[in-house]
Amino acid sequence: MRMIAVVIAALVAAGIAAPASAQMNASTRAEMAKMRAANPASFDSCHALAVQRGYSTVDHEHEGRALMNFISGCMSGRVR
Numbered sequence: 001m002r003m004i005a006v007v008i009a010a011l012v013a014a015g016i017a018a019p020a021s022a023q024m025n026a027s028t029r030a031e032m033a034k035m036r037a038a039n040p041a042s043f044d045s046c047h048a049l050a051v052q053r054g055y056s057t058v059d060h061e062h063e064g065r066a067l068m069n070f071i072s073g074c075m076s077g078r079v080r
Contacts, residue, residue, distance in 0.1 A: 024064035032068050039075065046074035 036043040050070045056063040073079055 024059050024061050028061065028064045028068055032064075032071070035068075035071060035075065042075050043071060046071045046079070049074060049079065 047067075050067055051057060053070075055067045055070055057067065058064075070079070
């Protein structure tokens with residue numbers, strides 16, 4: 001019975017710790033906010049295009065960085 005309690009506690013702790021470490025960091029958030037502030041209409045249209053092409057808007061660092069790079073390229077005219 002104790003072993004089950006220990007396993008459950010470990011799973012709960014891992015479930016809480018994993019999403020917290022995978023969240024988008026502050027520099028990615030700040031860069032995206034800066035791009036939006038510079039040109040909101042272009043940012044919104046490029047964001048919609050990114051979502052349409054399958055980019056994820058989930059709050060994870062890897063997906064957030066890829067989304068930011070796509071939007072940056074789109075705003076610069078480098079999207080096909």
